[in-house]
Structure formats: structure tokens, C-alpha cells
Amino acid sequence: xxxxxxxxxxxxxxxxxxxxxxxxxxxMLRKVLGRLHIxxxxxxxxxxxxxxxxxxxxxxxxxxxxxxxxxxxxxxxLAPVIVFVPSVMAYAVLPFSRTWVIVDLPYGLLFIFAVxxxxxxxxxxxxxxxxxxWSIIGAMRVVGSQVTYEVPMLLxxxxxxxxxxxxxxxxxxxxxxxxxxxxxxxxxxxxVPALVLFFIAGLIEAGQTPFDLxxxxxxxxxxxSTEYASMKFGLLFLAEFSNVFxxxxxxVTLFFGGWQIPWVSPEFTQPIAPVVFMLKTYLGIFFxxxxxxxxxxLRVDQMLATGWKILLPAALAWVMVTGFxxxxxxMFVGPR
Amino acid sequence: MRIYGTGILKSMLIxxxxxxxxxxxxxxxxxxxxxxxxxxxxxxxxYDEEGQHKCTGCLACVRACPDYVLDLQMTTAEDRSKHIDHxxxxxxxxxxxxxxxxxxxxxxxxxxxDYELARIDPDTLTVDLLTDxxxxxxxxxxxxxxxxxxxxxxxxxAPATPAAEPAEPAVxxxxxxx
Numbered sequence: 352x353x354x355x356x357x358x359x360x361x362x363x364x365x366x367x368x369x370x371x372x373x374x375x376x377x378x379m380l381r382k383v384l385g386r387l388h389i390x391x392x393x394x395x396x397x398x399x400x401x402x403x404x405x406x407x408x409x410x411x412x413x414x415x416x417x418x419x420x421x422x423x424x425x426x427x428x429l430a431p432v433i434v435f436v437p438s439v440m441a442y443a444v445l446p447f448s449r450t451w452v453i454v455d456l457p458y459g460l461l462f463i464f465a466v467x468x469x470x471x472x473x474x475x476x477x478x479x480x481x482x483x484x485w486s487i488i489g490a491m492r493v494v495g496s497q498v499t500y501e502v503p504m505l506l507x508x509x510x511x512x513x514x515x516x517x518x519x520x521x522x523x524x525x526x527x528x529x530x531x532x533x534x535x536x537x538x539x540x541x542x543v544p545a546l547v548l549f550f551i552a553g554l555i556e557a558g559q560t561p562f563d564l565x566x567x568x569x570x571x572x573x574x575x576s577t578e579y580a581s582m583k584f585g586l587l588f589l590a591e592f593s594n595v596f597x598x599x600x601x602x603v604t605l606f607f608g609g610w611q612i613p614w615v616s617p618e619f620t621q622p623i624a625p626v627v628f629m630l631k632t633y634l635g636i637f638f639x640x641x642x643x644x645x646x647x648x649l650r651v652d653q654m655l656a657t658g659w660k661i662l663l664p665a666a667l668a669w670v671m672v673t674g675f676x677x678x679x680x681x682m683f684v685g686p687r
Numbered sequence: 688m689r690i691y692g693t694g695i696l697k698s699m700l701i702x703x704x705x706x707x708x709x710x711x712x713x714x715x716x717x718x719x720x721x722x723x724x725x726x727x728x729x730x731x732x733x734y735d736e737e738g739q740h741k742c743t744g745c746l747a748c749v750r751a752c753p754d755y756v757l758d759l760q761m762t763t764a765e766d767r768s769k770h771i772d773h774x775x776x777x778x779x780x781x782x783x784x785x786x787x788x789x790x791x792x793x794x795x796x797x798x799x800x801d802y803e804l805a806r807i808d809p810d811t812l813t814v815d816l817l818t819d820x821x822x823x824x825x826x827x828x829x830x831x832x833x834x835x836x837x838x839x840x841x842x843x844x845a846p847a848t849p850a851a852e853p854a855e856p857a858v859x860x861x862x863x864x865x
Contacts, residue, residue: 641703
């Protein structure tokens with residue numbers, strides 16, 4: 352088959368997955384939040400309100416698309432694209448199974464971090480182009496928090512890289528197969544401090560509550576997306592949900608064995624690997640959503656202080672500790 | 688000793704416990720919660736056994752209403768029989784305080800259980816309770832004794848307590864007309 356056709360098909364698969372994820376996750380969010388509040392969530396359209404988000408998307412697609420008169424027209428148009436495209440790009444290296452990877456880069460982890468760090472640029476562009484106080488405050492908050500938390504997030508992923516001896520996500524998953532101490536699955540999640548640091552930093556990276564300062568509804572209307580309507584808003588919104596999915600998928604890949612089921616051989620898991628991966632990812636998303644429904648939002652200064660004063664030193668220290676443990680392990684027990 | 692993060696764990700536990708509970712809300716248009724017996728919603732007319740309204744046009748409700756929501760226009764004919772031209776009720780301004788119902792001496796109006804008061808057309812916010820009907824004539828429950836007593840005491844009582852007179856006619860006058 353034509354390699355270009357294959358590339359296009361793979362891209363379309365990623366795009367389709369992303370759009371579908373957005374629709375499913377918005378429905379899931381409303382249901383989970385509803386259950387947390389001891390109510391039912393959307394119930395009217397379709398069985399158990401399942402078509403609600405489909406109709407919402409149709410509504411977004413058919414709405415008028417106004418541009419504020421004071422806006423920077425070009426940047427206002429480009430910003431959703433700058434936010435959306437990196438989000439799709441990051442899907443390229445997610446290993447859904449041993450063979451289901453769009454591109455199996457040897458430095459996939461680095462690629463994801465590099466691509467994801469473009470997103471705040473797009474958000475800043477959106478906030479600036481909107482020419483609106485809420486938007487610019489929200490955008491500045493995003494940039495501030497992303498600059499703060501990108502470093503701890505990378506550093507929190509480093510112990511995993513050190514343990515797996517690879518930056519390729521497929522290799523990291525492969526390194527987590529089997530068990531140790533006879534019973535425990537060999538997940539990198541046992542490196543608990545790294546997991547916790549990665550999780551906290553990732554919540555901020557994905558802009559989720561307790562750190563959703565970027566679009567703190569009660570303070571900033573909708574933050575950087577205040578002036579956006581119609582499908583431009585839809586793109587910003589989709590990118591946000593896609594980031595949550597990416598973050599959860601990354602966490603599953605780095606810490607929870609990716610597409611593998613513990614105690615079951617990879618050969619056996621192979622046919623249902625994508626399903627397992629999606630299930631694990633959605634479990635992570637569920638956890639993030641329950642956090643969103645439970646915890647209050649932090650202040651900006653609290654968030655920045657946590658980032659610079661606690662997370663960054665802790666991540667640095669933990670990289671060192673993990674390095675020592677691995678070196679000593681190799682010295683006394685021998686290479687794995 | 689306080690450990691950092693226990694509060695977060697506790698709140699998460701409460702959240703998960705809530706997820707296991709049954710929803711406390713009802714699916715409103717399909718199912719409705721039964722209102723308490725004395726719930727106060729839109730004012731409505733009360734009818735007697737024959738399906739007749741009981742309003743005598745005494746205006747007590749109009750005077751009692753703090754928001755001037757009720758509007759009753761009434762004309763008195765030569766033979767002192769009363770005719771209600773209109774009796775209007777502005778739902779949009781009513782705060783369901785129930786003072787009009789308390790003021791009504793004949794139980795002609797009540798606080799109904801009609802709480803679905805949203806309107807598409809703002810003109811329908813004014814409800815015509817009664818239009819162009821003769822006012823009801825209150826029926827006495829104990830007619831046999833009353834007239835005799837009234838005739839016997841009236842000459843003696845009237846000059847002695849003139850202050851009591853203006854208050855009285857509002858209620859028994861209609862009955863005396865029969």
C-alpha cells in the first residue's frame with residue numbers, strides 16, 4: 352500500500368479517536384459529577400442521556416461564529432489550531448498495543464513532552480488575541496503554571512526512564528511486563544513518589560481541578576476561551592479533554608504497565624491490548640474527574656509556591672535517589 | 688499528629704461514598720414530588736358543592752394584598768345586589784404570601800398547588816379569576832336565631848356602641864339582604 356495513504360489513515364485514526372474521546376469524556380464527566388452530587392446527570396436525550404453530547408457537538412457546529420471587533424483577527428483564528436494540533440500530534444506515539452502505535456519513535460516520551468509544551472503558546476495566543484481581561488488573565492495563568500510544572504513533570508518521568516533504560520514508550524511498557532517478589536506486577540507505579548509527583552504536575556499540565564486556574568469559572572468566566580464561540584470554542588474544549596486523555600494514557604504507559612494485564616503473559620494480552628489500554632486510561636480519567644468533583648481550587652500563589660518550592664526540589668531529589676538505588680541495585684544484585 | 692493530605696483523602700472518600708448513594712433528585716417533568724398539604728402556590732378560586740364561586744366582592748383580599756396583585760372591580764346595583772366586573776390576579780408579581788386567603792371571610796379563594804407558573808406569553812401572566820358575574824350571596828348557616836336576636840338587640844346596641852358599627856356591615860350585610 353502507498354505509504355502516504357497509510358500515514359493519512361493513521362492520522363485520521365488518531366483524529367477520530369480524539370473526537371470520539373471528547374464526546375465520550377464530556378458525557379462521562381457530566382455523569383460522574385452528577386453521581387458525585389447524588390443526582391443523575393443528563394437523562395433526556397437517548398437512553399440514559401447518551402446522545403446529549405452528540406447534540407451538543409451538533410449545536411456547536413451550527414452556531415454563529417462571531418469575532419470580537421477588538422480582537423487580533425489572525426491570531427484569534429490561529430489560536431485554536433495551535434492548541435488543537437499538538438494535542439492530535441501527541442497521539443502519534445501512544446502505544447495501544449505492541450503493534451498499534453502510529454509511529455514508534457525511539458524517543459516518544461520526549462516527543463510528547465515537546466509537543467505538549469506548544470499548547471500553552473496557543474492558549475496565550477488565544478488569550479491575547481481575544482483582547483479581553485478575563486482571557487488575558489486566564490492565559491497568563493496558564494503560561495505561569497505550565498512554565499512552573501513542565502520541569503517537575505519531566506523530572507518525575509525521569510526515574511521511569513532510568514528504570515526502563517529507554518525513552519521509547521513501547522520499551523517502557525515492555526520493561527513493565529512480568530512480576531517481582533512472586534506476586535506484585537512489575538509496574539513502575541511502585542516508585543510511588545515519582546508517580547505522585549507526575550500526577551500532581553500532570554493535573555496542572557492538563558488544566559484540571561484543583562489547578563484549573565486557567566478557566567476558573569467562578570472567577571474568570573471561561574478564562575482564555577471567553578470570547579470564543581462555535582467550533583473554535585469546540586476545538587479549545589476538545590483539546591482540553593484530549594489533554595486529560597493524553598495525561599491519563601501517559602500515566603498508564605509510564606507507571607501502570609501500559610496495555611498489559613498483570614500476571615498474564617503479553618502474548619495472551621496481545622489481541623485485547625487496545626481495550627485494556629483504554630480501560631486503564633479511562634480508570635485514570637475517572638479518578639481525575641472525581642478529584643474535579645471533590646477538591647476546591649488553589650490560589651495562584653499557592654499553586655506557584657507548590658510548584659517551585661516543593662515539587663521541583665522533590666522531583667530533583669527523587670531523580671537522585673532513584674539513580675542511587677538503581678546503581679546500588681546493579682552493584683549488589685547485578686543487572687536486571 | 689496531623690499528616691499532610693489526610694483532609695484530601697477524607698474528602699475523596701466522602702465523594703466516593705456519595706457515588707454509591709441513590710440519587711436524591713427526581714426526573715422532574717416525568718415524576719413529581721407530592722407537595723405538602725398546606726403548600727402555598729398560585730391563588731385560585733374555591734367553589735361550593737354546586738360549582739358556584741363564593742366571592743361576594745367584599746374586597747378584603749384586595750386590601751390585604753401587600754403587592755397589589757389582586758384587582759377586583761365591582762358595581763352595586765339599586766337593590767344592593769353586587770356585580771363583579773372583573774377579578775384579576777397578577778401571577779408574575781405574586782409572592783404567594785397567602786394574606787389574601789387569610790383575609791377572605793368566605794373562603795372564596797385558596798392557595799392552590801399549581802406551581803408550574805412559567806409562561807411563554809407574558810400577557811398570560813394576568814389571570815382573570817372572574818369576569819362579569821354576579822357576586823355570590825353568602826349563606827347563613829344558622830338563620831333561624833340570628834334575625835330575631837339582631838332585631839331585639841339592634842335598637843339597644845346601636846346607639847350605645849357606634850364604633851362597632853362600621854366594622855360589622857362588611858360581613859353580615861349580604862346575609863341581611865336575602
